[in-house]
Amino acid sequence: VFGLACCSDVVILHASARFGVPEPKVGFIPSQIVPFLVRRLGEGPVRDLAVTGRVIDAGEAHHLGVGRYLCATAEEVEATLDGLLDDILKMEPEALAVAKRLVLSCATKEDRAVLDDAAESLVGLLRRPQAAEGIRHFMAKTQPPWAKRQA
The missing domain is CATH 3.90.226.10 (2-enoyl-CoA Hydratase; Chain A, domain 1)
Incomplete structure (x- = not known):
């Protein structure tokens, strides 16, 4: 355990x-x-x-x-x-997976490589339609469709 x-x-x-x-x-x-x-x-x-x-x-x-x-x-x-x-299920699934990979990579890679990977991942995520939708919902103070539970 x-x-x-x-x-x-x-x-x-x-x-x-x-x-x-x-x-x-x-x-x-x-x-x-x-x-x-x-x-x-x-x-x-x-x-x-x-x-x-x-x-x-x-x-x-x-x-x-x-x-x-x-x-x-x-x-x-x-x-x-x-x-x-409730908190986890409000996260956009792909962004959550990429964030987790980024955190885990910090333990195994040099800082420069982590920063390069982080920038690349951010650009990739921002190009997705979910990013624009998430920003719209954030600005409107509403829940995006991937937020499965309400607190």
Whole structure:
């Protein structure tokens, strides 16, 4: 679950969540998740967890950046999820996919290459009819047709 959380775009933590890197305790390594943990949390916290076998609670996981949203109850998790879905479903799908690729590329490319790719992606998106339509709706303070849910 720890690795999956660190691969996810958006993570909601319930207060009862616990995370750790127990593999070295039983004689092997967390080879499949460590790259994602390091990318999300940084080398220091992951090294600490790997060499100590310590388990962290949801509060510390939130502080380290495992999840952005920390909820005390199941009801709060549901309400947070509903709000996030409302936000995400208002995004134009292709622009959302390109934005996600751009963010992910920042971790693997040099700054200049990221900026070049970002400019190229922006020009490509602005040439689409959805861009003009989105701008019209923004200026008119109305929802574009791809906004599937209302907050």
